[in-house]
Amino acid sequence: MSVFLQQTVNGLSLGSAYAVFAVGFTLLFGVLNVLNLAQGAVFMVGAFTGLELVRLVELPLPLAFLVAMVTAGAVSVLTQVAVFGPLERRGGHRWMGLIASLAVARLLVAIAQEVFGTQVLRYPSEPWMEASWTIAGVQIQGLQLIVLATALLVMAALAVLLRATQTGRAIRTMAFNPNVARLVGVPVQRMTLLTYFIAGALAGAAGVQLGVLYNAVSPFMGETILLKGLTVLILGGLGHVPGAALAGLLLGLTEVYSVGYLSSSFRDAVGFGLVFIILLVRPHGLFGLTTRQRA
Amino acid sequence: MSSPYQRLAALLVVGALGLGPSAAAADTVTIGLAQSITGGSPALYGIEQKNAAELAVDEANAAKLLGDRKIQLVHLDDGADRGQTVNVFQRLIGRDKVVAIIGPTLSTGAFAADPIAQKAGVPVVAASNTASGVTDIGDYIFRVSPPEDRVTPGVLKTVVDRFKVKRVAQIYGIDDQLTKSAYNTQKKALEALGVEIVATETFQRGDVEFAAQLTKIKAAQPDLIVLGSLAEESAGILRQARQLGIPKEVVFVGTQSSISSKFFELAGPAAEGLIAGTAWYIDSPEPKNQEFVKKYEARFGRKPDIYSAYGYDAASLVINAIKEAGSGDRKAVRDNLAKTKNFPGVLGPIGFDAGREPVIDPKILVASGGRFVIFK
Amino acid sequence: MSEWLASYENVVALVLLNGILGIAAYLMLIVNRFSLATGGLMAIGAYVSVLATMNFGVPFALTLVLGGVTAAVMALLLGAPVLRIEGDYFALATLAFTEIVRIIALNWESVTGGALGIVGIPTETQIWQLALALAALTAAVFAVHRSAAGRVLAAIRGDEMAAAAIGIDVARARLLTFVASGAICGVAGAFAGHLNFFIGPSDFGMIRSIDAIVYAVFGGLGGVLGPVVGALVYTVLPEMLRFSAQAREILLSLVIILAVLFMPRGLISLNLPLRRWLPRRRGQRGKLAAGQGVAAE
The missing domain is CATH 3.40.50.2300 (Response regulator)
Known part of the structure; x- marks a missing residue:
């Protein structure tokens, strides 16, 4: 039983980081109908920013976390301004946008490699990082709690933003229908930039979380998370924010359980198999949103 | 915004530069370096081998090991993509006319590209291929990294x-x-x-x-x-x-x-x-090793790892074979590589056996106090 | 000349092979399905044909057919349930398929050799074969475009509901296209398997599928030459940029971004007068803008 509980704890902390990443990812999709594959690279930028702030500038982790989020958000906005915005204005269609996002991701990874080298980097050793408690035969690491807590905080903040503020209402209107949004006076350009910022910040947050949890930051860490993010997106339904959060947790748990009770070699196959089966049964994801038709 | 013609022309010019014949000076010997420096985790050990090879070549040139001839090292990155490894090998052999190739980083790349070198009669010395069967590809394929x-x-x-x-x-x-x-x-x-x-x-x-x-x-x-x-x-x-x-x-x-x-x-x-x-660890008391560690750290700002050591010795062995052969003849270099025994390398006295695998003396190490020491 | 060829032989082979893959991806894109199944179907073709040559001594030409047929059957089995899924969901379902195939190949060691792959494959694939295959395929697709079947495809691309309303069996047409695309992937896989002495599971994963899409989209979806040109440029570009080892990746990504920004409808949308001499679909210009705009959703 304690093995099951242990695996559950592992799965929840992993899943909460997935959830944070996926929520940003799905927001971009839901609001702007954009499948931005550069999000994985933005995640990596956040991870490096957090790491270097702690390593070189010796900032305390909470502060580094916030700065990393802001930096990742800024990079995301930059990609919108430099690439995706102009592409859309010049008549590029969605698939071209996808290619562009792949190239942007590649560029960011290449730059990170130039600057930081290919080596995996690690956070300097601090006593609080090794802290853990054993309850009922289950080992809970301090790091896991930190990831869970920050994930909850971040998502609560997002929920407040989306549900309770004017800005949030504007964003949700855009998600509903961009032309309607324009008609009712939503500053679409500004909201677009803001959405990119939020998505980037969330990706960056997940980057710091996973970087700290596994104490490993490398230029290639974005590739794996992107694939997981896509899986979560499908499970939760494209554009469905609470769905993404739940699906993130679900994926974390599924991965851990499939390693624990099936075979570690097929971990990813289980995730993909799940996606496949769910899509066959519910072609619009678990929470059933249709692909948007833009008028 | 320039016209489509101008853009196309610019692209073609740049491309032609890239695809044109390379000019090697008359008195140089060219060694090819096929190492991944991009493309994910293989880049981690590809870079170490590249750095070490460059160090070895620069030292050899400075010490005028080949007399008046200079060694030119041509590095091409295969991005850890085996299709590109084949491209790289073909280019090194056909265009740059290398005497030997050090690499490739991945064993899968070796399986795909080494046969080409074997057929063209170009010796290959690998420093990070550990899969079995690599040297079976042919008698021009050597390995410094023990399987x-x-x-x-x-x-x-x-x-x-x-x-x-x-x-x-x-x-x-x-x-x-x-x-x-x-x-x-x-x-x-x-x-x-x-x-x-x-x-x-x-x-x-x-x-x-x-x-x-x-x-x-x-x-x-x-x-x-x-x-x-x-x-x-x-x-x-x-x-x-x-x-x-x-x-x-x-x-x-x-x-x-x-x-x-x-x-x-x-x-x-x-x-x-x-x-x-x-076969190697950083505190190994081999005399050449201590010198190597110091020089590597001084030049690259970090300590060498096992792949740096393998890369350094691979390069040294190739250079030595060229020296012994007295020319850039590929077959002569291959034969000299095969004959090498007890060459003073960073790994200790090193040579190749009949199967072109490295003859080294493996040690058992244990991690203790932040470094590896001999296990007793 | 022969020296140049020796140095770049593999690059030329890859350009031709990628052209074939690009066309496979293109065929699906023009019926509004973003398919990432290319890698998985290619893997099936590759492993089947390689095992046939190496274990059963089957002649190469026959293994090409074998690879194509096996992949086509797989496409049929996959397509029937999956093609009705729309848009991005479809893309991810096909991605899941490709990844599952890769993971199976990784684990089914006794057959595929796992991560260590299959070694010592006879290199039957020749450039003339690839060139012939690509030329034949291009001609075939071009012919299809000008035929009644081509009009059906164009109708589906233009407006699916209208097409259904005038009696076109959209689902069947799509499935047939998917099976054809699958067969092409299978044959391409068989070619790829016999090109470099070696195959492994990572050769046919997500990246392969995405690359095929890139060739098609980057090249332009206006006609069958789009994916071919796209494959040419995208394959040759990294080779041309070898003069700068350090910054090659950065340069490559920048060039692609710039190309996408300056040619947002793909490379063949460049209005070079040369186009007047190139074969294309009838009445393409007007349809091009509308077709791409709606199809892209």
Whole structure:
């Protein structure tokens, strides 16, 4: 039983980081109908920013976390301004946008490699990082709690933003229908930039979380998370924010359980198999949103 | 905005520059370096080999080892993509007319590209291919990095005997040839030793999360855990193993790739006690080694790891073979490589056996106090 | 000349091979399905044909057919349930398929050799074969475009509901296209398997599928030459940029971004007068803008 509980704890902390990443990812999709594959690279930028702030500038982790989020958000906005915005204005269609996002991701990874080298980097050793408690035969690491807590905080903040503020209402209107949004006076350009910022910040947050949890930051860490993010997106339904959060947790748990009770070699196959089966049964994801038709 | 014609023309000019014939000065000998410096985790060891080879070549040129002739090292990156490895080999052989090639980084690249070198009669010396069968491709293919089956069985026997091991767990990377072939060798050796393999877990390249696998392994209560993983992964596994409370008495054995300072950096105190078999370690008292370590660190700002050592010796061996041959004739270089015995390398006295595998003296090391020392 | 060819032989082979893959991806894109199944179907073709040559001594030409047929059957089995899924969901379902195939190949060691792959494959594939295959394929697709079947495809691309309303069996047409695309992937896989002495599971994963899409989209979806040109440029570009080892990746990504920004409808949308001499679909210009705009959703 304690093995099951242990695996559950592992799965929840992993899943909460997935959830944070996926929520940003799905927001971009839901609001702007954009499948931005550069999000994985933005995640990596956040991870490096957090790491270097702690390593070189010796900032305390909470502060580094916030700065990393802001930096990742800024990079995301930059990609919108430099690439995706102009592409859309010049008549590029969605698939071209996808290619562009792949190239942007590649560029960011290449730059990170130039600057930081290919080596995996690690956070300097601090006593609080090794802290853990054993309850009922289950080992809970301090790091896991930190990831869970920050994930909850971040998502609560997002929920407040989306549900309770004017800005949030504007964003949700855009998600509903961009032309309607324009008609009712939503500053679409500004909201677009803001959405990119939020998505980037969330990706960056997940980057710091996973970087700290596994104490490993490398230029290639974005590739794996992107694939997981896509899986979560499908499970939760494209554009469905609470769905993404739940699906993130679900994926974390599924991965851990499939390693624990099936075979570690097929971990990813289980995730993909799940996606496949769910899509066959519910072609619009678990929470059933249709692909948007833009008028 | 320029017209389409101008853009196209510019692109073609740039392209032509890239595809045109290369001009080599009359008095140079060209050695090809096929190492991955992009494309994911192979870049980690590709870069080390490249750096080390450059160091060796620069030293040789400075010391005028080949008399008045200069050695030119041409490096091409294959992006850890085996299709590109073939492109790189063809280009080095056909366009740059290299005398020999050092590399490639990945064994899969070797299987795809070495046959081309073999057919063209260009000797290849690999510094990080550890899969079995690489040298079987032909008599122009040499290897400085010992295959796992030269090192692992000895290490495991010593460990099993010393610690009276009965139950073993294995964890390895399923999708990387280095880790997979390491696993195959380890499994065979363990079975030959008659111990019980109580758990086998896998992970994939790029994974940093091992808690699920380790929880399973912990429940199986092994005396020994054998890792088929690269340095970063070994570090991650050890750290998480300690965090999950795997008992201190459990012994860990790793692969040659763990022999790097990166490993200690990433694993922290969890590194203590890891045992690995290798031909080289940074504190090795070989005279050439200490000098090499100093020079490498001075030039590249970090300590060399095992792949740097292999790369350095591979380059040194090639340069020496050229010197012995007295010319840039590929066959002569190959023959001299094959004849090499007891060449003073960073790895110690090194040479090739009849199968063109390296003749080295493997040592068993244990991680202690932040560095690897000889296991007693 | 022969020296140049020796140095770049593999590059030329890859350009031709990628052209074939690009067309396979293109065929699906023009019926509004973003398919990432290319890698998985290619893998099936590759492994089947390689095992046939190496274990059963089957002649190469026959293994090409074998690879193509096996992949086509797989496409049929996959397509029937999956093609009705729309848009991005479809893309991810096909991605899941490709990844599952890769993971099976990784684990089914006794057959595929796992991560260590299959070694020592006879290199039957020749450039003339690839060139012939690509030329034949291009001609075939061009012919289809000008035929009744081509009009059906164009109708589906233009407006699916209208097409259904006038009696076109959209689902069947799509499935047939998917099976054809699958067969092409299978044959391409068989070629790829016999090109470099070696195959492994990572050769046919997500990246392969995405690359095929890139060739098609980057090249332009206006006609069958789009994916061919796209494959040419995208394959040759990294080779041309070898003069700068350090910054090659950065340069490559920048060039692609710039190309995408300056030619947002793909490379063949460049209005070079040369186009007047190139074969294309009838009445393409007007349809091009509308077709791409709606199809892209």
